[in-house]
Amino acid sequence: MKFPIGFQPEGVQQDTPAPPAAVREAAPAKESVVLVRFPACRIPLSYYNDRFDLRPGDIVFVEGKYEGVAGRVEKVSTSFKIRLEDYKKVVGVADTRVRGAFRQAGGHLITFDRAVLPYRQALSWFRPVPEEDGFYVNYEDAGFPLKELGAWPFSPEIMERGVDHYSENKVVYLCLDGTKGRALVEGSHIYEVEFTLTEGRISDLVCDCPCGYHCKHEAAALLQLRETLAVIAGRYSDILRESLYFAAVSKPVFFSFAMDGDADVTLTLS
Ligand SMILES: [Zn+2]
Incomplete structure (x- = not known):
């Protein structure tokens, strides 16, 4: 199975515009x-x-x-x-104004439109959105194949807790723009996970939780990524080939924020 997303064709400069401000x-x-x-x-x-x-x-x-x-x-x-x-x-x-088309994918709704529910808007539902990240990030890993669970850099205990988080639908938001992915994972707080997906390999995997090593939030985000990409490959691969972008939001979170007493919502499900 081939996913158009997460692949950067050789010699082609990828155009990944910054998501519009909420x-x-x-x-x-x-x-x-x-x-x-x-x-x-x-x-x-x-x-x-x-x-x-x-x-x-x-x-x-x-x-x-x-x-x-x-x-x-x-x-x-x-x-x-x-x-x-x-x-x-x-x-x-919280910027709860959402307009656009969503499609169903298990416990999540997916949009292929960068303007519909960008990362910073989803983040605003859970915490104040800073003007700048304020994080110091250092990447140093060779990466690992998304499909090979055995190659993932988590201890069995962390993986088990990641599976719990994933099963409990705690990956409340996940987006992939070209090769760059981000996720919001609910724990005692909301945590921000970032990764790069290139040629089916995950690299640059980081989370802003205090633990400092590869954590359950990252594991949960990658499990959700696998599931969402599989749904997309089965049903929406043509749309993704066009958009090279998707964002998935968990249904309970979508309904408690985007549908929150605001008449300004257009929800088109297909
Ligand atoms: Zn974490």
Whole structure:
């Protein structure tokens, strides 16, 4: 079976455009004081916002005690008099506006359109999206064939936990643009996995979790990649040959974010 994606034809310069910025980041900011409700807190809390144009219902991330926890905006006030030093800030908003065509693939939905649900937009559902990564990455590996599980660089224990994560549908997002792949894997936090797929070989495999070696999130992401590529090869290989790109999002995550009380959703399944 031959996948057009992950192959870089010799002598051909691959054109991999940067994914477009999520729509929400581009909207001009509108200063506000917002009331945000968190699942673990009985009463909504006030935050100052100078980075986004927030509306009631938005899912946001903040500084302070509830850092890293998604909260829901209940009220937005644009006329206020506050002491800035008394307020923690809103640092991220989930861009839940998704328009485009998706196809079914097991527990995931797949799009072949780079503009429909780019990586940074999916990331915004789970954590504040930084302007720059801020990570220091060093790659040094010869790579290994995706198809040969025995050649994968994981200990049996890590592999077992990777299989658990994969089976529990914790690879919530996965995209492959030409040879460059990225995944979001849910654990105690959301973790970002990156890899390169060239001629059926995986290399440059890294995860931003603290463990520093090849981890269960990477194993889960590669298992999901295998599954998704197999589905694509069976049903959508012509589309992929054209797009050289796909993004897969887990159905529960898609339905809880993209379909989240927003009338602005077009879902075409085929
Ligand atoms: Zn990890």
